[in-house]
Amino acid sequence: MIKFKKNNYLYKIYTWLPIIILYLSVLNEFDFNYLNIEYFSFNFPLILIFYFSLKAYLNFDYLLVFFAGLINDTVIGLPLGLSSLSYMIVCIFASYLRNITIRPNLIKDWFYFLFVISLINSINYSVLFIFFSYDLDIMFYIVNNLFTFLLYIPLNFIFKNYYKAVDD
Amino acid sequence: MASSRDDFIIAIRSAFLKKSTKQKFSLLTLVSISIFIIILSSLDFKAVKYLKIGINEIVYRSTFFVSVPENFIKNSYIRIYQYSNFYKDYENKVSELEKFKAENISSEIIKSENKELKELIEDFTLTQNKILAKVIVDHKSPFLKTIIINKGSADNIKIGTNVYDKSYLVGRVIEVNYKSSRVLLLSDLNSNVPISIIPGDIQAIIIGNGDNSGKIKYTKDNLYETIENQSIAYTSGTGSIFKSGIPVGKIKILNQDVYINFYSDFTQLKYVFAEVEPEIKKSPFEDPETEITDQSEKVSLNNTEKIKINLLNEEIEILNDSNSKLIEENKTLNSKTNKLNQQILDLENKVRTQAKKIDQNNIDQKELEFLKLNLIYSSKCQKTVFKKGFKVGTQEYKDCIYRKGKQLND
Known part of the structure; x- marks a missing residue:
C-alpha cells in the first residue's frame, strides 16, 4: 500500500486525483465513451462521480464537477449545460442513497447505479431529440448504459483501494 | 407510515440542499444553473453565445494540450508501424508515383476543361481560396462526428464553409469561434449531402451512419437498381450547401443497401483545407486607406499561407520534374527516330543498287541467250545472196533468232 506523509505535495495531489482524472477524462481526446469499437463504450465520468459522491469524498467539489460537465459539453459539442445537469443528477441520487443507507451494500449500490444511469441517458436522449432535434442512435445509449453498469464493479474495486490509501 | 415519509423527505432535502464541509454550492443551485444554461443555449441568446465562444476557445486549446501525451503515443505507434513497412511502402509508392505522374497531366487537362464547362453553365468554379487548418481536437463520438480546427472567424471562416482533405470533401463548419471552429463530418448522422452518382448521373442524398461511411437515401426507387458497385459519387451542388463537382466517395452495394465509402479517412485527419470566400477589395480611388491596409495585409502573410x-x-x-523527364524522353525518342530514318534511307539505297544490278543481270542473261541462239541459228536468219533473210543487227534478225530458238524448244 502506498503511504504518504500528509503534509507532502504529492499527497495533496493524490487527494485531488479523482477531480484531476475527471478533468483529464473530459478534456482528453481519448474518451471511454467513444472508443470507436462497435458495441463497446462506457461512461467513465458517471462511474467516478457516482462513487465519490456516494463516499462523500472530501475533495470532490460539486462545483468542479459542474464545470467538468460544461467542459465535456464543449469538447463533445453537446448543448451547454447538459452534461453538467447529468453529473449533478448523479450527485443528487448518490447523496440521497448515502443519506438513506445505514449499512452499505455493493450489489444494492450497483443496481441503484443502473437506475441512475438509465434515467440520465433517457433524459439526455429526450432533451437532445426533442429540444435540439439531434438525430441519435439509441443503440449507442443502450450499449453505453450496459457497459457503464457492468464496469462499475471493477472500477469500484480500484476506487476502493484508492479511497483506502487516502483514508489511511 | 408517516415517519418513513418524513425520512424520505429529510433524505431528499439533505441530498438537494445540504452542503458538506467543502461544498460551496448546494446541488439544487447547480442543477438550476444547468437547466438555466440549457434553456438559454436553446434560445440562442447573444450573451450565452459569446460566453460559449469564450469557453470554446479556452477548452479547445486546453484539450489540445491535454491530448499531447496521448497524441504523442498514438503518433509514435504510427511511426513505428510506418518504419516497419517502410521498404514495402517505398516500392509501392514509386510505382504509384509513376502512375500518378502520367495521370496528373491528363487530370490537368480535364480540370481546365471542367473549369471551362462550369463557367459555361455559370456553376461554381474550382477555387483556390483554401486555407490550411490544423485539426486540434478530433473527438470520436459515435453520434456527433465532428472535428475542431484552429481557424475561426478571424480567418474569414463562416458557418457552412466547406472543408476538404486534399481535394476530397470532409464536411462543413457548423460552429465558428474567433480562432477555432467545429466541422460536422460527412459521416455524422445529421449530415445530408446532395450527390450525383456516375455512371448514370443519378441524383441522391447521402446521410452519415455514425461510422466512417454514409448511406444513400432519397433517390427514386426505380433508380436504386441502376446504381452500380464502385460508382463514383461527387457533390451535385443542389441546395447550395456544398459546391458541385467535389469528389465524395465510392459506392458500395451491400445486401441491397447502397453505402458510400468516403475517399478521405476521417479518423486520420491532421490538416484540412477550409474554403473561404475571397474578400472583395475596394479600388484605391474609393478608399484611400485601402492601399495602406493592402500593404499591411501583404506584410502579414501568416504561416498558414506560407x-x-x-x-x-x-x-x-x-x-517540373515530370515535365523535364518527358522532354528528355522526347529528345531520346527524336534521336532514335532520326537514326531509324537514316537506316531506312541506307536500306532504300541498297535496294535501289541491288535492283539495278538485277536489271543489268537480266539484260546480260538475255544477251547471253541471244548470243547462244545466234551461234546456232544465224545461218538460218542471215540474209545472203542465195537466201532471203534479215540483215545482222536489226530487230527483225533478233526476232527471227528468238523465234527459231522457241520453235526448237517447243
Missing part, C-alpha cells in the same frame, strides 16, 4: 505556398511550390517542382 505552408500553402510551400505545398504549391512542391507541386510545381514535381510537375
